[in-house]
Amino acid sequence: MSQARTAQEERDPTLATAVHRRLREDILAGRLPPGRKLKLRDLVEQYGAGPSPMREALSKLAAEGLAERLEHRGFRVAEAAPGQLAGLIRSRVLAECAALRAAIADGGPEWEEALLLAAHRLNRVARSLDPQRFVSNPEWEDRHRDFHQALLAGCGAPPLLAFCDRLRDEAERYRALANAMAYPGRDVAAEHAAIACAALDRDAAAATGLLAEHYERTGAFIGTSLGRLAGAVAP
Amino acid sequence: MSQARTAQEERDPTLATAVHRRLREDILAGRLPPGRKLKLRDLVEQYGAGPSPMREALSKLAAEGLAERLEHRGFRVAEAAPGQLAGLIRSRVLAECAALRAAIADGGPEWEEALLLAAHRLNRVARSLDPQRFVSNPEWEDRHRDFHQALLAGCGAPPLLAFCDRLRDEAERYRALANAMAYPGRDVAAEHAAIACAALDRDAAAATGLLAEHYERTGAFIGTSLGRLAGAVAP
DNA sequence: CGTGGAAGGAATTTCGACAAAACCTCCGGT
DNA sequence: ACCGGAGGTTTTGTCGAAATTCCTTCCACG
Numbered sequence: 001m002s003q004a005r006t007a008q009e010e011r012d013p014t015l016a017t018a019v020h021r022r023l024r025e026d027i028l029a030g031r032l033p034p035g036r037k038l039k040l041r042d043l044v045e046q047y048g049a050g051p052s053p054m055r056e057a058l059s060k061l062a063a064e065g066l067a068e069r070l071e072h073r074g075f076r077v078a079e080a081a082p083g084q085l086a087g088l089i090r091s092r093v094l095a096e097c098a099a100l101r102a103a104i105a106d107g108g109p110e111w112e113e114a115l116l117l118a119a120h121r122l123n124r125v126a127r128s129l130d131p132q133r134f135v136s137n138p139e140w141e142d143r144h145r146d147f148h149q150a151l152l153a154g155c156g157a158p159p160l161l162a163f164c165d166r167l168r169d170e171a172e173r174y175r176a177l178a179n180a181m182a183y184p185g186r187d188v189a190a191e192h193a194a195i196a197c198a199a200l201d202r203d204a205a206a207a208t209g210l211l212a213e214h215y216e217r218t219g220a221f222i223g224t225s226l227g228r229l230a231g232a233v234a235p
Numbered sequence: 236m237s238q239a240r241t242a243q244e245e246r247d248p249t250l251a252t253a254v255h256r257r258l259r260e261d262i263l264a265g266r267l268p269p270g271r272k273l274k275l276r277d278l279v280e281q282y283g284a285g286p287s288p289m290r291e292a293l294s295k296l297a298a299e300g301l302a303e304r305l306e307h308r309g310f311r312v313a314e315a316a317p318g319q320l321a322g323l324i325r326s327r328v329l330a331e332c333a334a335l336r337a338a339i340a341d342g343g344p345e346w347e348e349a350l351l352l353a354a355h356r357l358n359r360v361a362r363s364l365d366p367q368r369f370v371s372n373p374e375w376e377d378r379h380r381d382f383h384q385a386l387l388a389g390c391g392a393p394p395l396l397a398f399c400d401r402l403r404d405e406a407e408r409y410r411a412l413a414n415a416m417a418y419p420g421r422d423v424a425a426e427h428a429a430i431a432c433a434a435l436d437r438d439a440a441a442a443t444g445l446l447a448e449h450y451e452r453t454g455a456f457i458g459t460s461l462g463r464l465a466g467a468v469a470p
Numbered sequence: 471c472g473t474g475g476a477a478g479g480a481a482t483t484t485c486g487a488c489a490a491a492a493c494c495t496c497c498g499g500t
Numbered sequence: 501a502c503c504g505g506a507g508g509t510t511t512t513g514t515c516g517a518a519a520t521t522c523c524t525t526c527c528a529c530g
Contacts, residue, residue, distance in 0.1 A: 063298030160326035
């Protein structure tokens with residue numbers, strides 16, 4: 001038993017990173033509702049780590065925008081108002097469309113091939129684990145993320161890509177909060193195929209237009225769901 | 236003397252934020268060269284704060300991209316290679332042009348008026364404190380920052396604006412590292428006026444084109460300066 | 471009856487010491 | 501001479517308690 005470490009522990013070299021990951025997942029999944037006070041004492045008890053790693057994890061989350069710090073008043077989970085969602089979606093559309101346009105203009109053959117591959121892999125995986133009702137398929141989520149990353153990867157602007165990832169995480173949180181995973185009346189697969197097709201055709205106008213629609217449609221849907229739920233998740 | 240706090244201390248409610256600000260300024264000004272090891276013991280001694288606030292400041296800097304953390308190996312100042320500068324400039328051009336385009340399309344009268352005002356105020360301040368040789372004028376720097384912020388403020392995407400601010404800070408660091416503040420053979424004031432004019436004319440193509448040139452020219456200049464200095468700032 | 475202020479309680483922030491990990495050096499073996 | 505490993509040193513990461521700050525409540529006063 002010389003290697004008693006699990007794979008999870010192997011990826012989290014320090015307690016602070018481990019607790020950061022767990023907190024992050026809990027916020028992204030909506031288990032910690034927006035605005036919830038994050039009391040250090042309770043967290044220490046619940047996550048089984050000292051105040052130092054916990055504080056560091058919270059600080060990191062605050063920098064990522066998933067939590068907010070109130071000086072001398074501790075931390076709380078970031079708010080999730082419909083108005084903020086609008087700004088988020090708008091930022092996402094603007095940033096990703098800019099990156100996509102750049103990728104279309106300057107992306108090399110390796111970008112093309114990676115995108116083709118990612119689109120193919122996404123198509124090979126079922127969206128839902130259950131054909132009858134919607135059950136989130138982790139592998140589809142991964143392929144979906146990979147597809148959108150591959151779409152922008154050719155833009156040659158790593159900081160912008162990192163920013164897009166962060167926005168994706170935040171959008172993910174809203175999606176979980178609205179916990180309405182089954183987008184009604186949409187053929188998501190067809191939308192992805194159309195985006196990839198336009199990008200590979202080097203049609204920037206069409207590609208960015210489709211991408212913007214892709215996000216705005218989801219955003220509008222989540223926004224209304226969230227509006228109905230507003231206040232229902234109070235602590 | 237019931238209010239013994241200075242204005243500086245008033246804005247830094249906790250030791251961690253104060254130390255964060257100081258470290259940030261030292262990195263941005265280039266006083267801490269890229270790649271420099273940030274040993275906790277030394278920092279505690281130099282900045283006069285305990286390990287906890289210092290660690291928290293470093294964690295925040297790492298999240299901002301100004302420092303990088305090596306698990307179990309502490310922190311170091313973020314690297315500054317010419318290749319990374321290229322990605323940074325590219326990200327900046329893409330993000331700001333997207334925001335500018337959105338502001339031009341949707342910016343209301345408040346945006347127009349604020350931009351007009353910012354452009355005017357920038358013109359009223361001298362670029363250099365000394366007419367003969369270049370001496371950085373703090374007020375011009377402030378007005379310059381305000382101008383660029385006002386330019387994008389109408390885009391309605393707060394996260395994108397925050398991202399642009401972060402990129403500006405990083406670019407500032409490169410500028411300080413190349414410590415070549417006097418851009419030779421350029422009429423910066425005219426460039427700003429042209430950008431503002433195009434934006435107010437709602438000419439998105441012209442405005443974004445000018446903005447991109449504005450940054451790329453500076454970036455290219457700093458890149459060559461940095462290339463010459465590469466390795467000269469080793470610890 | 472409403473308002474201002476002070477004391478009490480709770481939470482955050484900070485400190486200093488402990489434990490664990492990584493780096494460097496040195497030694498022995500091949 | 502070179503590679504591999506063990507020991508010591510430095511540095512990081514973690515813990516629990518003390519100090520400071522903020523919020524709440526209660527009482528006195530206008």
